[in-house]
Amino acid sequence: MMINKFITAALFMPLLLMEFGCQPEEVKKDYPIQPVSFTDVHIDDLFWSPRLETNRRVTIPYCFMRCEETGRINNFAVAGGLTDGEYEGRRFNDSDVYKVIEGASYSLSVHQDPELEAYLDSLIVLIAAAQEEDGYLSTPRTIIKTGLSDRFNGMYGGDERWSRLDHGHELYCVGHMYEAAVAHYLATGKKSLLDVALRNADLVCNEFGPDKIRSVPGHEEIEIGLVKLFRVTGDEKYLNTAKFFIDERGHYNGRDPHGYNNHEYCQDHLPVLDQTEPVGHVVRALYLYSGVADIAAITGEESYLHPLNTIWNNITGKKLYLTGNMGVQDYDEGFGEEYMLPNQMAYNETCAGIGNALWNHRMFLLSGDSKYIDVLERDLYNGVLSGVSLEGNTFFYPNPLASEGNYHRSPWFDCACCPTNIARFMPSIPGYIYAQREDAIYVNLFIAGTGYVRLTSNKVKLVTETIYPWEGSVKISVYPEDTGELDIRLRIPGWSRNEVVPGDLYSYIDESNNPVSLRVNGKEIPIEMEKGYAILRQEWKNGDIIELEMPMPVRQVQAHEMVTDNLGRIALERGPIVYCAEGIDNGGTALDLKVPGLQDLKVNYHPDLLNGVAVISGKENTFRAIPYFAWAHRGDSEMAVWMNPSE
Numbered sequence: 001m002m003i004n005k006f007i008t009a010a011l012f013m014p015l016l017l018m019e020f021g022c023q024p025e026e027v028k029k030d031y032p033i034q035p036v037s038f039t040d041v042h043i044d045d046l047f048w049s050p051r052l053e054t055n056r057r058v059t060i061p062y063c064f065m066r067c068e069e070t071g072r073i074n075n076f077a078v079a080g081g082l083t084d085g086e087y088e089g090r091r092f093n094d095s096d097v098y099k100v101i102e103g104a105s106y107s108l109s110v111h112q113d114p115e116l117e118a119y120l121d122s123l124i125v126l127i128a129a130a131q132e133e134d135g136y137l138s139t140p141r142t143i144i145k146t147g148l149s150d151r152f153n154g155m156y157g158g159d160e161r162w163s164r165l166d167h168g169h170e171l172y173c174v175g176h177m178y179e180a181a182v183a184h185y186l187a188t189g190k191k192s193l194l195d196v197a198l199r200n201a202d203l204v205c206n207e208f209g210p211d212k213i214r215s216v217p218g219h220e221e222i223e224i225g226l227v228k229l230f231r232v233t234g235d236e237k238y239l240n241t242a243k244f245f246i247d248e249r250g251h252y253n254g255r256d257p258h259g260y261n262n263h264e265y266c267q268d269h270l271p272v273l274d275q276t277e278p279v280g281h282v283v284r285a286l287y288l289y290s291g292v293a294d295i296a297a298i299t300g301e302e303s304y305l306h307p308l309n310t311i312w313n314n315i316t317g318k319k320l321y322l323t324g325n326m327g328v329q330d331y332d333e334g335f336g337e338e339y340m341l342p343n344q345m346a347y348n349e350t351c352a353g354i355g356n357a358l359w360n361h362r363m364f365l366l367s368g369d370s371k372y373i374d375v376l377e378r379d380l381y382n383g384v385l386s387g388v389s390l391e392g393n394t395f396f397y398p399n400p401l402a403s404e405g406n407y408h409r410s411p412w413f414d415c416a417c418c419p420t421n422i423a424r425f426m427p428s429i430p431g432y433i434y435a436q437r438e439d440a441i442y443v444n445l446f447i448a449g450t451g452y453v454r455l456t457s458n459k460v461k462l463v464t465e466t467i468y469p470w471e472g473s474v475k476i477s478v479y480p481e482d483t484g485e486l487d488i489r490l491r492i493p494g495w496s497r498n499e500v501v502p503g504d505l506y507s508y509i510d511e512s513n514n515p516v517s518l519r520v521n522g523k524e525i526p527i528e529m530e531k532g533y534a535i536l537r538q539e540w541k542n543g544d545i546i547e548l549e550m551p552m553p554v555r556q557v558q559a560h561e562m563v564t565d566n567l568g569r570i571a572l573e574r575g576p577i578v579y580c581a582e583g584i585d586n587g588g589t590a591l592d593l594k595v596p597g598l599q600d601l602k603v604n605y606h607p608d609l610l611n612g613v614a615v616i617s618g619k620e621n622t623f624r625a626i627p628y629f630a631w632a633h634r635g636d637s638e639m640a641v642w643m644n645p646s647e
Helices: 014-019 048-069 074-079 094-110 114-130 139-144 170-188 192-207 222-233 236-247 282-299 302-318 350-367 370-387 417-432
Strands: 041-043 434-437 440-443 449-454 459-466 473-480 484-491 506-508 517-520 533-540 544-549 555-559 571-574 577-582 601-606 613-618 624-627
Touching (some): 041 417, 048 094, 048 417, 074 094, 074 114, 074 139, 094 114, 094 417, 114 170, 192 222, 192 236, 222 236, 222 282, 282 302, 302 350, 370 417, 440 459, 484 544, 517 533, 533 544
Parallel strands (some): 440 484
Antiparallel strands (some): 041 449, 459 473, 473 544, 484 533, 517 544, 555 571, 577 624, 613 624
């Protein structure tokens, strides 16, 4: 049996830090719900195990290779005076190296690889050499020194540090470095990269603040990284600086927007507490909302919850694509107007899908509400997975919902944020499966394997058996260390409760009359619901068995009438999977295809197609649809998610 273990991305969990013996005494308050630590989740899953192994064996090494070929790694050697040369690439290329180091560190945490560990050690030597004496680290500025305004089309705005924060990416890049440093330290116990990160963070904390430089990064990310440094060290200056960067937004203080980088583009148009709708660059916004959630959790300041909840409701009700991703404007990678959801022009950046998962997970940890996991799951199986090929070495940057047949994954991009984000995000997926709060266990995602949950008064092993997302049968065997009473909370997905997403942006045309059923030790029990979870509150003993049955009929989805691009069209779903039609399966066309009625559709699992997928087809073989995440693997072909109904 192949059992793969993967890390939760060291996102925000004292449990993880406690395991490594580095949880500071003064770090007490955090999210009321905690994810189950990565070392306690072992995946043995038909769907996910191959994908996570591909990320470890293919995507991470591939991204390192590309970072070498494109000069991203050599930039550190040049900046450190270890070799001669000029700066290569875009001004934010440092961040790509950091993100792959983060993903590689997660891999090392669960899979010993001396060669990979030695390679990271060699990279960290280059990064440390590139750091200036006072802790500053930005290879383009260190290498070029003068003429930055010309070199990067005015994006830096001058030769002084921090002079063009709206688009300079100095703080964005080091934010990713902080995340990589924490991941590397927790994985290896080595402080080599953490020391670099702390020296840089000390500089940032010394130079920015209410009585210092009053400005904010145009691309949010450092806020998340600073919180992680706070969790590792317990030093509140990192937390306070993260909070400063959030609270300072919208106060301008002489900040001058540059070109299309207006205040809205950078979420700098209003104070965060006054923001009520998402604006500007999508990925920047989602990283901001994730950072705000972190600050809300640690400080306990409930005032941050209002903008988070209001913005979330706006996105979910008016700006979310069916695949769980968002973004419609390629010129600024931004949000569109309400109900503006075109299909061929959909942007849906892969990084935005990842950012949406990070944010929704945090919203769940704050609230215990399954609606956030519903969006996360939809995004994960559709919006995120579409961004990387089954082979693990080609990628989508945008993820449209329709194509004329001229769109395909690329081996790399000049702006390579998406491949490197995939490399670091994929290993974190096991950390989204379970969570716990005092004596309650949350089962959020249905992925086969074993989880070990450490509660306040007990330890519980959960063994999950399922072939989800292809079928809705889930069996969970419960093994508490001590027989005793506790809550097990099973998420009952919105799709199984006739809800596409919270709100009325999408709806199923016909309600399913197939009820979810729940059994404990073979006895069917009534489902007691709370915030989207079935609550099983009882005394548990070794070998107790929970069986959840969620029927998975094919469903037809319609969009809100204000979404004009989808008027009169339908989409197909089954369970959490959004389907699409490709021309290769449908006589060369997909954009004008008619979908047979539900009574004329069948579902079959094809183990030899696209690494194994369930296919929806017409009973007369006149129609075929595959999971959206698997499109564009069989040559150029038309594709459509939203299609014409048969009548």
